[in-house]
Amino acid sequence: MSVPLRGILGPVVTNFQSGNGEVDAVAFANNLRAHLAAGLHGIVVTGSTGEAALLDERERAVLVEIAREIVPSDRLLIVGTGAEATRTCLRHTRHAVQRGADAVLVVAPHYYGAKTMSAAALRGHYSEIADKSPVPVVLYNIPKYMHFSLAPQLVAELARHENIIGIKDSSGDLELLSTYLSAQSDSFAVMTGNGSTFKRALEMGARGGILAVALFAAAPALEVYESVARGGGGEAGAAAERAQQRLAPLAARIVGDMGVAGVKAALDRVGLAGGPVRSPLLPLAGSELAQLMELLRTAELQLAA
Numbered sequence: 001m002s003v004p005l006r007g008i009l010g011p012v013v014t015n016f017q018s019g020n021g022e023v024d025a026v027a028f029a030n031n032l033r034a035h036l037a038a039g040l041h042g043i044v045v046t047g048s049t050g051e052a053a054l055l056d057e058r059e060r061a062v063l064v065e066i067a068r069e070i071v072p073s074d075r076l077l078i079v080g081t082g083a084e085a086t087r088t089c090l091r092h093t094r095h096a097v098q099r100g101a102d103a104v105l106v107v108a109p110h111y112y113g114a115k116t117m118s119a120a121a122l123r124g125h126y127s128e129i130a131d132k133s134p135v136p137v138v139l140y141n142i143p144k145y146m147h148f149s150l151a152p153q154l155v156a157e158l159a160r161h162e163n164i165i166g167i168k169d170s171s172g173d174l175e176l177l178s179t180y181l182s183a184q185s186d187s188f189a190v191m192t193g194n195g196s197t198f199k200r201a202l203e204m205g206a207r208g209g210i211l212a213v214a215l216f217a218a219a220p221a222l223e224v225y226e227s228v229a230r231g232g233g234g235e236a237g238a239a240a241e242r243a244q245q246r247l248a249p250l251a252a253r254i255v256g257d258m259g260v261a262g263v264k265a266a267l268d269r270v271g272l273a274g275g276p277v278r279s280p281l282l283p284l285a286g287s288e289l290a291q292l293m294e295l296l297r298t299a300e301l302q303l304a305a
Contacts, residue, residue, distance in 0.1 A: 001102050001136050003076050005166045005189040006207040007041030008225055010215050011049045013264055014063060015275050023059050025066055027273035031215075032070045034272055038218035041208070042076030043067055044105060046096075048142060048170075049212045049255075049263055052080050054278045061095055068100030078210075082107035082140060086125050090132055097134045104133060105168060105210075107140040114148035122154060130163040139167040141180075142193065152179035159183040168193045168210045172256075174200060181205045195221065195251025199244040202228040213251040216266040217301060220246040246299045253295055258288060265292055271304035 012035065015027035032043060045063050046052040052060070064079055071077040079101040081092035086109075093104050106129060108122055130137045139158060141150045149171060158164050169177050170193030177192065181204060184190045192201035195213035202208075202225065214221035220243040227240035254262040264274030265284045269292070277283055284292060296303060 001076075001165065003042070003074060003102065004207075005076070005103070005138065005191065008039075008208055008214050008218075008221055009042040009044050009076060009078065009191075009210045010035045010040045010218075011044040011047040011193075011210050011212050012067075012215065013260065013267065013274065014046070014050045014052075014055065014059070014278075015273050016278055018276050021276070021278065023062055024273070024275060025062065027275060028063065029066050029070060031267070031273050032067060035215060035218070036071065036075060039222050040075075040214060040218060042078065043071050044078045044080065044210055047080040047105060047140075047210075048107075048145060049215070049260055050080065051260055051278055051281070052082075054281070057092075057095065060092065061099060064096055064099040064101060076102050078103045078105050078138060080105045080107070080140075082109075084109045084111050086128055089125075089129055093129065093133050093135075101135055103136040103138055103165065104129075105138045105140050107142060108146055108148075108150060110146040110148065117148065119151055119154045122150070123157065126158050126164070127161065130158075130161045133163060136163055136165040137161075138165060138191075140170075141167060142170040143173075144170065149173075149176060152176070152182070155180050156183040159185065159188040162187070165189065166191055166207075170194055172197055174204065177201055177206065178204060195255060196248045198247060198251070199224050199228060199240050211251070212255045212263050213247060215263060216254075216270045216272065216296075217247060217250050217299060219301075220244075220299065249295055250299055254292060258284060258292065262288070262292060265289065266296060269293065269296060269303055270301055 079096035166189035223243035267274035
């Protein structure tokens with residue numbers, strides 16, 4: 001992979017047509033162009049925010065094909081290929097690679113719970129995927145959906161695999177993040193998936209973020225990243241703190257509490273395409289919509305007319 005795993009990557013939503021629920025290819029493509037034009041360093045498709053668990057294989061293929069046509073070679077295209085069965089994950093991975101993925105993001109199997117998904121089971125799962133994947137693998141830790149965390153010792157062990165290049169940690173637990181950072185090296189990057197703690201994660205050494213909040217609030221997210229990169233003190237430090245204060249409530253409430261429906265509603269209101277969620281997910285309504293609008297206004301985001 002010629003482009004390093006760093007910067008801010010957007011884990012994009014999957015757009016659906018309101019009439020028939022099919023993938024809205026035009027809206028999806030327009031969003032990708034807008035995210036790249038806003039300055040994001042790469043795109044992640046078929047991740048948690050992309051409702052990957054609700055997509056079939058044909059839809060996954062279409063999304064990757066569209067993305068590969070739009071994402072230039074100097075920006076990363078990462079595809080979520082996690083699945084409960086190792087063989088299914090490998091099939092998703094092969095299909096993604098055939099359509100141009102630069103790397104794959106692999107969430108741990110979790111249906112059978114933390115006891116069954118022991119270190120030995122996860123070691124075998126990730127090692128087989130990394131051994132057989134034609135492109136690099138990024139580990140994905142998201143306790144909100146997995147209901148457990150990848151053990152630091154396991155991550156440190158997997159980080160030594162030549163085809164595992166990083167981890168996305170969406171826990172928001174800075175103590176856990178620090179243990180993952182101890183495994184960081186020239187060949188293994190730690191990325192945060194939590195916008196609420198983005199600035200602190202960067203200061204601790206994370207190389208960037210895969211942030212859903214950056215889809216509708218790219219400017220403050222990039223300001224945090226670029227200001228921290230310039231140095232921690234003086235005006236750069238103050239700018240980073242101001243931007244983080246704008247970003248944190250959006251990440252905590254809209255992404256963290258409202259979930260995919262919140263992200264899609266926010267996209268609609270900043271002039272991008274959110275649209276409907278796929279059943280059984282439900283759209284925002286009533287008081288949550290009002291809260292979302294207030295959050296966007298407080299963060300001084302430009303809203304669509």
